[in-house]
Amino acid sequence: MDRYLTTSEARQKFLNLVEEVGDGDQVIITKRGVPKAALVNFEELQTLKAVARLWQDPEALRAMEQSLKDSKDGKVIKFSGSPTVERILTAARTKGVLRG
Numbered sequence: 355m356d357r358y359l360t361t362s363e364a365r366q367k368f369l370n371l372v373e374e375v376g377d378g379d380q381v382i383i384t385k386r387g388v389p390k391a392a393l394v395n396f397e398e399l400q401t402l403k404a405v406a407r408l409w410q411d412p413e414a415l416r417a418m419e420q421s422l423k424d425s426k427d428g429k430v431i432k433f434s435g436s437p438t439v440e441r442i443l444t445a446a447r448t449k450g451v452l453r454g
Contacts, residue, residue, distance in 0.1 A: 358382045
């Protein structure tokens with residue numbers, strides 16, 4: 355959940371805010387009513403950065419688009435139980451859907 359605080363409020367509550375973002379909340383810090391900074395969970399930030407890198411990589415973007423098309427076309431492999439890398443590769447080879 356996004357929570358908006360002024361810089362003064364954020365300064366006074368900083369240690370508590372660190373705990374709150376650890377629980378998944380986001381804090382938007384405003385200055386004169388304008389959002390200037392955000393306090394987010396570190397793991398969430400890392401995930402956002404990784405996704406941003408993928409969206410900027412033309413090859414990764416093409417692969418994601420192809421995967422979405424394959425999924426819509428029913429080209430999926432279903433597993434019962436937890437799939438392991440070995441089970442996924444074996445099933446992909448068997449179905450002839452392994453690329454690369």
